[in-house]
Amino acid sequence: MKLTRRNMIAISSGAAVVASFGAMPAFASLADDAIAEITGGAEMGEGALTITAPEIAENGNTVPISFDAPGAVMVALFADGNPTPKVASFKFGKLSPSHSASTRIRLAGTQNVVAVAQMEDGSFQKTQANIKVTIGGCGG
Amino acid sequence: MAKGVKPRVKVPKTASAGETITIKTLISHKMESGQRKDSDGNAIPRSIINRFTADFNGENVIDVTLEPAISTNPYFQFDSVVPESGDFKFTWYDDDGSVYEETKSIKVG
Amino acid sequence: MKNTFKLKTAFACVVAAGLASSAFADADTDKLVINGEIDIITTTVAPAHLENVDTIYSGWHFRSDETQAFQMDDFDNPGMIGVEKASENWDTVDGSEGKSCASCHGEAESMAGVRAVYPKYNEEKGKVTTLAMEVNNCRTERMGAEKWKYTGGTMTDMVALISSVSRGMPVNVAIDGPAQSTWEQGKELYYARTGQLELSCANCHEDSYGMMIRADHLSQGQINGFPTYRLKNTKLNSAHARFKGCVRDTRAETYNPGSDEFIALELYVASRGNGLSVEGPSVRN
Numbered sequence: 001m002k003l004t005r006r007n008m009i010a011i012s013s014g015a016a017v018v019a020s021f022g023a024m025p026a027f028a029s030l031a032d033d034a035i036a037e038i039t040g041g042a043e044m045g046e047g048a049l050t051i052t053a054p055e056i057a058e059n060g061n062t063v064p065i066s067f068d069a070p071g072a073v074m075v076a077l078f079a080d081g082n083p084t085p086k087v088a089s090f091k092f093g094k095l096s097p098s099h100s101a102s103t104r105i106r107l108a109g110t111q112n113v114v115a116v117a118q119m120e121d122g123s124f125q126k127t128q129a130n131i132k133v134t135i136g137g138c139g140g
Numbered sequence: 141m142a143k144g145v146k147p148r149v150k151v152p153k154t155a156s157a158g159e160t161i162t163i164k165t166l167i168s169h170k171m172e173s174g175q176r177k178d179s180d181g182n183a184i185p186r187s188i189i190n191r192f193t194a195d196f197n198g199e200n201v202i203d204v205t206l207e208p209a210i211s212t213n214p215y216f217q218f219d220s221v222v223p224e225s226g227d228f229k230f231t232w233y234d235d236d237g238s239v240y241e242e243t244k245s246i247k248v249g
Numbered sequence: 250m251k252n253t254f255k256l257k258t259a260f261a262c263v264v265a266a267g268l269a270s271s272a273f274a275d276a277d278t279d280k281l282v283i284n285g286e287i288d289i290i291t292t293t294v295a296p297a298h299l300e301n302v303d304t305i306y307s308g309w310h311f312r313s314d315e316t317q318a319f320q321m322d323d324f325d326n327p328g329m330i331g332v333e334k335a336s337e338n339w340d341t342v343d344g345s346e347g348k349s350c351a352s353c354h355g356e357a358e359s360m361a362g363v364r365a366v367y368p369k370y371n372e373e374k375g376k377v378t379t380l381a382m383e384v385n386n387c388r389t390e391r392m393g394a395e396k397w398k399y400t401g402g403t404m405t406d407m408v409a410l411i412s413s414v415s416r417g418m419p420v421n422v423a424i425d426g427p428a429q430s431t432w433e434q435g436k437e438l439y440y441a442r443t444g445q446l447e448l449s450c451a452n453c454h455e456d457s458y459g460m461m462i463r464a465d466h467l468s469q470g471q472i473n474g475f476p477t478y479r480l481k482n483t484k485l486n487s488a489h490a491r492f493k494g495c496v497r498d499t500r501a502e503t504y505n506p507g508s509d510e511f512i513a514l515e516l517y518v519a520s521r522g523n524g525l526s527v528e529g530p531s532v533r534n
Contacts (some may be wrong), residue, residue: 059481
């Protein structure tokens with residue numbers, strides 16, 4: 001194929017399609033594996049654990065996120081579209097009344113942030129939030 | 141020791157016995173993820189704060205394991221019960237072995 | 250939320266194409282109070298010299314609630330790390346004269362009001378100077394110390410410290426008298442199209458503010474919040490570094506930070522915000 005301008009456009013838009021599929025969290029198994037390390041594959045309930053996160057993050061470099069997990073002894077956060085899905089894990093001591101915390105995290109693109117909580121009775125809870133990470137108009 | 145690392149903590153100076161207070165902490169740190177490359181294409185080695193703990197009079201409040209996905213200048217906000225007067229001790233552990241500490245006293249009146 | 254329709258230029262039409270109608274979002278109506286005590290004027294009547302804009306808005310209004318929250322408490326504002334670093338430099342003796350900033354100026358708080366009137370005509374130099382230039386004037390002429398790099402971290406932190414003590418005070422740069430010719434040069438630059446994209450500052454920040462440029466909410470390009478901590482590069486950014494980024498994005502060769510052109514542009518852009526509060530260090534995306 002001769003590299004005409006039109007062909008170049010065809011090639012590069014094809015590449016863009018591949019790239020955008022690659023960026024989708026289709027390979028969530030890394031996150032699943034990391035979660036299974038904690039839970040040993042146990043069933044996870046829902047209800048006691050909540051995440052507060054922006055629906056749209058203006059920049060993926062600094063995304064404010066908080067969680068509330070009454071009755072949890074440990075909460076682990078995962079980002080299922082990051083190159084390494086582990087984000088942080090929080091263990092709560094006796095003096096922690098609310099078992100909640102806020103922090104700021106990095107997200108490589110639009111994806112789910114998953115929280116897994118280990119409860120006092122040894123059971124697990126899970127919840128997740130989808131966060132759209134926008135690409136700004138100006139690189140400046 | 142990583143450059144320009146400085147912990148900051150916001151804790152009320154007083155509380156009533158058994159009161160729940162909110163604590164904010166922030167440490168200036170690059171949190172180099174290990175995912176980036178320099179201008180020559182070589183990987184920049186990971187260098188992060190990997191653990192943060194908060195204790196009150198020797199009793200743990202929160203113990204956090206940090207991964208490279210925590211943003212530059214790690215920030216945490218959390219609550220603690222204050223049973224009596226005493227000291228909060230905050231500790232940050234750096235990949236390079238450095239340990240940064242900060243203590244804040246609180247009076248129960 | 251009022252719909253805006255300012256399709257004055259062909260560029261604006263290009264930006265608008267492919268956007269959902271929900272993308273036409275004006276500045277929001279939130280209120281900025283820092284630390285629960287510093288009231289910030291983020292919306293006010295445009296200064297008389299502005300011909301095409303009635304109301305001026307701080308860039309804070311164009312950011313998401315989450316980004317806005319970063320700036321509402323100094324502990325949550327990572328830009329204050331730079332201010333803290335500069336406070337140490339303020340008291341640090343440097344250069345052949347054995348002086349620090351504090352030797353002449355006392356507490357940094359004594360600089361309250363300074364940021365609000367810069368850039369300003371400097372009689373001795375016979376030209377308009379920026380705050381960063383005055384910091385270097387102090388360093389080389391009074392302290393006998395080395396200049397700091399114009400857009401370097403040490404300088405930008407210092408400008409942020411000097412700005413921080415003026416927060417809440419309205420920007421009020423002089424545009425007449427000896428500053429007038431520089432101001433007019435700045436105005437010309439503001440409306441001059443540059444680069445392969447042939448965009449002027451006005452095309453985005455006057456004709457199209459409130460609209461989306463890709464996923465970014467276009468502001469009026471006010472600089473009352475500079476230096477600004479960007480979530481993107483997690484450091485304080487100077488106005489001239491931002492100008493350079495903007496001009497580069499038009500695919501032009503840019504002027505240099507600290508150049509006469511950017512000094513003039515800074516004076517003109519600052520004057521477009523006369524009446525808004527000094528906010529620096531602000532937080533943006």
